[in-house]
Amino acid sequence: MDSARRRSGLLSHLLDDERIRNRVLDAAAPAIMDGVRSLTWSQYVEQVAKAAGALVAAGVRPGDRVAIRLAKSIESFVMTHAVLRAGAVMVPVDPSAPDQLAAGVLADSAAAAFVTDASDATIADITDGLALRCIAVVGRDDVAPLNPSTNLLTRRDLSAAQPGELVEVDVSAPAYIIYTSGSTGRPKGIVHSHQSALSYATTAAGLYELTPRDRLANIAALHFDQSTFELYSAPLAGSSVVVVPDPILRFPASLTALLASQQVTVVYSVPSLFRQIADRGALDDRDLTRLRWVLFGGESYPPRQLATLMNLLPETRFSNVYGPAEVNQCMVHHVASAPIGDEAVPIGTAWPAATVTVVDPDDVTTPAEPGTAGVLIVRTPTMMTGYWNRPDLTAASVLERPDGQGGSQRWYVTGDLVVEREDGELEFLGRLDNQVKVRGHRIELEAVDDALGDVDGVRSGVAVVRRVASGDDTVVALVVPTRPEVETGGESHGFANGVIAELRRRLPHAAVPAEVVLVDDLPRTGTGKIDRRAAQRLLDSPRDAVRDRMGNP
Amino acid sequence: MTVPPVGAGTESSAATDGNFAGRLIGFISSTVAPDGAEIVADTDLLLTGLVDSLGVVMIVEWIEADRNITIDAADVVLEHFQSVDAIVAFLGTK
Numbered sequence: 001m002d003s004a005r006r007r008s009g010l011l012s013h014l015l016d017d018e019r020i021r022n023r024v025l026d027a028a029a030p031a032i033m034d035g036v037r038s039l040t041w042s043q044y045v046e047q048v049a050k051a052a053g054a055l056v057a058a059g060v061r062p063g064d065r066v067a068i069r070l071a072k073s074i075e076s077f078v079m080t081h082a083v084l085r086a087g088a089v090m091v092p093v094d095p096s097a098p099d100q101l102a103a104g105v106l107a108d109s110a111a112a113a114f115v116t117d118a119s120d121a122t123i124a125d126i127t128d129g130l131a132l133r134c135i136a137v138v139g140r141d142d143v144a145p146l147n148p149s150t151n152l153l154t155r156r157d158l159s160a161a162q163p164g165e166l167v168e169v170d171v172s173a174p175a176y177i178i179y180t181s182g183s184t185g186r187p188k189g190i191v192h193s194h195q196s197a198l199s200y201a202t203t204a205a206g207l208y209e210l211t212p213r214d215r216l217a218n219i220a221a222l223h224f225d226q227s228t229f230e231l232y233s234a235p236l237a238g239s240s241v242v243v244v245p246d247p248i249l250r251f252p253a254s255l256t257a258l259l260a261s262q263q264v265t266v267v268y269s270v271p272s273l274f275r276q277i278a279d280r281g282a283l284d285d286r287d288l289t290r291l292r293w294v295l296f297g298g299e300s301y302p303p304r305q306l307a308t309l310m311n312l313l314p315e316t317r318f319s320n321v322y323g324p325a326e327v328n329q330c331m332v333h334h335v336a337s338a339p340i341g342d343e344a345v346p347i348g349t350a351w352p353a354a355t356v357t358v359v360d361p362d363d364v365t366t367p368a369e370p371g372t373a374g375v376l377i378v379r380t381p382t383m384m385t386g387y388w389n390r391p392d393l394t395a396a397s398v399l400e401r402p403d404g405q406g407g408s409q410r411w412y413v414t415g416d417l418v419v420e421r422e423d424g425e426l427e428f429l430g431r432l433d434n435q436v437k438v439r440g441h442r443i444e445l446e447a448v449d450d451a452l453g454d455v456d457g458v459r460s461g462v463a464v465v466r467r468v469a470s471g472d473d474t475v476v477a478l479v480v481p482t483r484p485e486v487e488t489g490g491e492s493h494g495f496a497n498g499v500i501a502e503l504r505r506r507l508p509h510a511a512v513p514a515e516v517v518l519v520d521d522l523p524r525t526g527t528g529k530i531d532r533r534a535a536q537r538l539l540d541s542p543r544d545a546v547r548d549r550m551g552n553p
Numbered sequence: 554m555t556v557p558p559v560g561a562g563t564e565s566s567a568a569t570d571g572n573f574a575g576r577l578i579g580f581i582s583s584t585v586a587p588d589g590a591e592i593v594a595d596t597d598l599l600l601t602g603l604v605d606s607l608g609v610v611m612i613v614e615w616i617e618a619d620r621n622i623t624i625d626a627a628d629v630v631l632e633h634f635q636s637v638d639a640i641v642a643f644l645g646t647k
Contacts, residue, residue: 096602247600247631248631249606250599250604250605250606250609250631251629251634253626253630254631280610280626281626282625282626282629285627484611484614
């Protein structure tokens, strides 16, 4: 009993043999599957232990950073838990990102090991000039010879190793580091401890009522923190995971077929994916009666689009999940019924683990006036320990406030503008950085994005700013029309004017774009969100925007 | 690049129509896939990252316009769009 209590605070304990046996209904039942293959709980635990043993034998030590660049797969889950079992720190790398960016993450985190399914050429490209103790290649055995000082593990080594003992580390030690592109372009690593990650996993499992009967779809890749729900909350509750392979995400009708055939009960993803499911998911032909909860987050869901999906899935609950990666999740809004009209979906109220408050954007030590826009700050055990090796950025994001008993509390300053509605729920207005002034009026670019998303004939759109020397900035909308021929055909002028006319009905005068530029695609970040900074850069050369097809999954 | 000549074609069935496959390959090469990508009839359009989700929509719309048909949303699934060969086979069953 004593040892069981001691062994309760680490992510690696989630897939520890004795504990998982008590939690799941049947150790021989599927724990993780992808529609083709599956592992039982026993096999999952065994593969994690063997891979962990191989990593330790190849020189991975507690606290080492281990970069993982894997396509979303059963292996991406096995290797994540293997790294944690070895006491090391998991550093996911976006598998669709350019090699140079991946190399930057390995260098910045000073990774000791690299786990990947990439080709020999890509491995060489990413690891060039780095002193790695170990490279583990998942899924194949024919790997080109490496630098002799680097230990190589192939598929055979990972599956044939002696199972590794669980390596205990302190609960406050780093468990994973997720990199985001900083505003200067230099990536910054968000460090979560075992404690903060487990706090998230426990609160999420409780709030969304996970049980061993649940099956969670995994749609986010490892570098997108939505995946922590499936990585950690699922084994905590004994729920199984259905990994959705990336090619299937390009076919909404295949995705819904997989959700139906695998009897998925909970899906967590971004609104742009759910919009595709509503538009092209062939929901009339799919039996999704087992799907009990849809969680959406990462960007706002235009209310009309949300209503469309909710009406297609009348038995399913819907919740808006909010939280920057620095705190993972901190707020939730349970959508009671399909929205009517254009009122934004709120981000809700603090979830059970967090306390939130709204402060004056010009003086974060002062609370915002009720009903006025302010900056959201959060106090929560799910908060990051800081940015990796960037005490300056960490200090700038943390606010120490008096706790009323002579001490102080750490609050995370989100930089997100919110306003409290009359019913007490918070509404997201936009990033403080995205607030622009047009003729003296403060405009949140996100409000323009949301309005664009609901205009007929618009597939997607993003608002950017045309800055002029006189200081009289204007809002410009980059728009992808639903019908590509609009862009090249003679109707483009009329279409753009129609969009502006529609936005006049929905937005305050100053926020209506002065100009609509038609493009055939918008740049996206590695997590599938529209990349406003890249879009801003493309504003002056929309011709390049047409050719520069960046990262759309 | 192995794009067969583009022709007007008076085909009746996609499955037996070389021009259709050629035109489709030409469309994917010129408009959907990244510049310089080599595409032939059995190229895996999905695993190699040639065609993203928007690309799938563009291909569906091109086929619908070219053949003057409507493709049911339930038929736009991975198995039918894995390669140009697969698309031709799928259309041949319609």
